Amino acid sequence: MNNQEYANIVLKELEHTLSNIDIDKTNAFVELLNTSNAIFSCGAGRSGFMVKGFAMRLMHMGKTSYVVGETCTPNITKDDVLVICSGSGKTASLVNYANKAKEIGAKIVLVTINVNSTIADMADIVIEIPAVSPKSDVQGSVKSIQPMGSLFEQSEGIYLDIVIMLLMEKLGYSSDTMFTRHANLE
């Protein structure tokens, strides 16, 4: 196959996953982002890179946004929200963060394939992305020709970008407003 043929298949896979994400839960997620004092985001591996893109856009919008594990990230408080992206819902380091956030009383949002998981049980809002890797076999979810967690990671990244647009809409922000907050030291 060539790159354009692969693109057709990948886009069909993404259509399946993105068209099946719950609208009400998404609106609740957007509202929680809007009302929280600070937003802490985390994820591991490639899923974590998508999370960083989300945290950066929140900063562009003027929100108080942190990535867990970066240099200047402070302690989380009960008025904050922790956004966790984890395909399996049970990545060890992320379970740790969820436990501590819960203990402190912060809200938790999980973006995941696996709604029956350790972190899902602790989360206030669970966003299901019905994507599976070729290795997994979760009923009702979309099989992928892509290696490992690629379909989940792509879906997660695009979904989080859509959440940003929903938040922009709610706040009456445009792309121009956001350009003014773009880091100017690079």
Next chain:
Amino acid sequence: MNNQEYANIVLKELEHTLSNIDIDKTNAFVELLNTSNAIFSCGAGRSGFMVKGFAMRLMHMGKTSYVVGETCTPNITKDDVLVICSGSGKTASLVNYANKAKEIGAKIVLVTINVNSTIADMADIVIEIPAVSPKSDVQGSVKSIQPMGSLFEQSEGIYLDIVIMLLMEKLGYSSDTMFTRHANLE
């Protein structure tokens, strides 16, 4: 609009960009990855997060892969390739890297919106992604409802995942082979 309506529009934008990426240039890019001694990847901001996902997959495949700027990234040599992702093709830090790679004799691949740019002039292979942000106005390219460079960054990420699948196909690798190289300390 709700998240599913946004998803429809974003997927249409991605169909435009991904269906118009050159097949021959992509095959040349894959072949260069295959024959290079080591692969160095770089990008700034959100584009850089996508690049990290690509570099990680190359590592999963057993390739010698580095992200420019990370702790254990060594010096580049003339037998290596530098993959640069830059929407504008002229990000200052990335122009710097391109200059040094050129001086040393390493090959350069640029993934960009802007084929008439400083880095494009230095690159051995230029991959055009016809995406524009609402602010830009490049003729022949796709306008986006998304803020800032989001469409380019999404297209870049999915395109690089497709490049990985093309390289897997060439080498006869499956997702299972790659799982064995996945970092086991997380």
Next chain:
Amino acid sequence: MNNQEYANIVLKELEHTLSNIDIDKTNAFVELLNTSNAIFSCGAGRSGFMVKGFAMRLMHMGKTSYVVGETCTPNITKDDVLVICSGSGKTASLVNYANKAKEIGAKIVLVTINVNSTIADMADIVIEIPAVSPKSDVQGSVKSIQPMGSLFEQSEGIYLDIVIMLLMEKLGYSSDTMFTRHANLE
């Protein structure tokens, strides 16, 4: 030699460098940190790791502190200060940052071996650390048995920790106060 013998020599080298850092300039540096709206810090390579330790301590103190290049670092403004650590005073990426900070009207502090350098010419306060690597040959400064920039990097790290203690003293902070702001998600 064994590790304790090496320790003796390294500590003598550090005594030379740390005893010769200007007191008045240091006090001016501390005052600038105290009065700036936000503190942006940057450095490359090993020198950059020391800078991150400094930025983290400033966060522990409740200061608005950012590392240039991290995910949630916003744009710098004229009410902020940029702290640059660069042995040579002319690292390309850091010269870039200095130029942009200058253009915007932010204050610049340089911690360096080389007081006659591109960045030194732009800085509001230049802190000289009289350390040289075996390769360099700057008159009046301390030669080192250590490889590359190690002596500068060690001196920089300890000096920045001392600057933190001077700022704590000025603000009446104790270690206990700071423990309460330590990241609690790790």
Next chain:
Amino acid sequence: MNNQEYANIVLKELEHTLSNIDIDKTNAFVELLNTSNAIFSCGAGRSGFMVKGFAMRLMHMGKTSYVVGETCTPNITKDDVLVICSGSGKTASLVNYANKAKEIGAKIVLVTINVNSTIADMADIVIEIPAVSPKSDVQGSVKSIQPMGSLFEQSEGIYLDIVIMLLMEKLGYSSDTMFTRHANLE
């Protein structure tokens, strides 16, 4: 106090810690670095920044060196060594890494204040740095005027630089040899 007076005290604290690190254990550590296939290093917070400086110098020496958690770090094998720096010896994420390394059969070196700790119990070599923060109260160790773990982190950084010099001596390397491997894309 001024910065030079603080420097005197800090250097005395460092003399106490660095003069009391075991010579035989250090030699065993250096030999293990020399004979391992690959070296994986990890640490959290400020201690982790020091670890990155160490991992970078190992790369400069031509060793196969990785920081746990960075993009291109592969899976660890039984022929590798995991170097863990943890003042408390029980940081949750680092205990996780130790467990997995142990399971796989990799060697473990711990650099710590606390020789009676979870990770110490699993480690093949435990390097004690007798430093305490003002808050802690470990018998026989050095009290510090410095906040939080600063004395441990400084001692750790300098100690690891000394380990590099011992390894250079063993291999007949000079600073010049190492300059040739310095990253050339910055």
